[in-house]
Amino acid sequence: MKLPILAGIIVLSGTLLAAPVLSADKSITPDGKPAPSQPHAKPGSKAAEDEAAAAKTPYETVRDVFTGDLTVAGEKVSFPQQNPSVRAIEITMAPGEVTGWHQHHAPLFAYMLEGEITVTYEEIGKKVYRQGDGLLEAMDVTHRGENTGDGPARILAVFLLGDDGKAVVEEPAPGSDKAKVQ
Incomplete structure (x- = not known):
């Protein structure tokens, strides 16, 4: 042919x-x-x-804790363009301790140093994080965390601040009347 x-x-x-x-x-x-x-x-x-x-890194032992560009809620992370800064805090929660409902209006990487927490996300449900877990936390989804372990929970939280974003913004509980009637 x-x-x-x-x-x-x-x-x-x-x-x-x-x-x-x-x-x-x-x-x-x-x-x-x-x-x-x-x-x-x-x-x-x-x-x-x-x-x-x-x-390759200059370190003998390396463990990849987290790699990705989506938060646990599936949001695409975007980095601050104005006034960028980093704030790292260590959070310690006693067994049974519960945070208030909140959001993060800035990217937040969290690393579980010790213990276990269960985070309840509005319209998503619950996710459990344990010692050694790394995550890119939800930003614009209302959520709260609870120490569901037997001992203290310690979390390293690294916020990528800027664009006048706040690290933590308190929110009303899901299902509550968010618009007050006068």
Whole structure:
């Protein structure tokens, strides 16, 4: 079969019909599944070496605590553009202690140093966080936390402030009459 005729058979009404297996197509594996984001990052390959070099730190032991750009409520994090600053606090909650309902109008990364807390999010439900967990907390979702563990809960909270955002903004409890009638 001549190449021009084959090209005419493959292209039909402006749509390219793919052959079952194209060795030059690296985006699909032979079994039809999408290829990994680093298709050439096979152990010992140059891409694998580059990946390892990029992840290398000057520290002996590293554990990835959190990586992501979405809060626990699925909000896309956006960093302050004006007056950026960082505030880090350690929060200690006694067993059974409950926070007030609140929101964070600035990105907040939290790391559970000790214990367990259960956070109730308006319209989302409850999530439990334990020692060693890292999270990007909800910003514009009303929530409250409760120490549901047997001992103290300690949380490292790192706020990325700016844009006149406040670290913690008190909110009425979900379901309460947020608009007062006079």
